[in-house]
Amino acid sequence: KQEVTQIPAALSVPEGENLVLNCSFTDSAIYNLQWFRQDPGKGLTSLLLIQSSQREQTSGRLNASLDKSSGRSTLYIAASQPGDSATYLCAVSLGDSWGKLQFGAGTQVVVTP
């Protein structure tokens, strides 16, 4: 059974620092991995998707890496801003699962001015 873990559960950094968020999964037979942002009481906003054949994806200040063999993905957010404060969730899609996502519990990030 696939398990997705995000550590730490919460993180507080001063503005300007780089953020490093970790995601691990137990079954390496994933189809893709997606990172989301969730603001309190809101839905999920897709940040980056990495296909299983890719090693990383970049969008602006965001960079996500994927190491299938070790079951890990890392989301890097450069030069954090107070507006980056949110919960960040990773989710994996298994190849034979119709694309349904299995999520970690998320990392709650606070960026202090």
Added chain:
Amino acid sequence: DTGVSQDPRHKITKRGQNVTFRCDPISEHNRLYWYRQTLGQGPEFLTYFQNEAQLEKSRLLSDRFSAERPKGSFSTLEIQRTEQGDSAMYLCASRRDRATSSYNEQFFGPGTRLTVL
């Protein structure tokens, strides 16, 4: 694309009442998913539609839950005889079919927050 929309955004009901939620996916997205999220947890998969066919249901979806997607467009999720444990955020997501796009990103709606008193 106007995004995935969900209605209502908030629903407060008394235990034992029936509730129905609606999801309108992004047009031309033939795959539609329902998830449930409780406080402090990631979303959990409930059910999946490809066009109008419901192809998978989670064990979380008890007999009190039913979902439909008539004509392969919008979808409804109904909960009968609600219980306090049903209180959660219900999220809908859609994506293109794998055969038509190599980029299988799921897009989520804003969710429906259900509170059962």
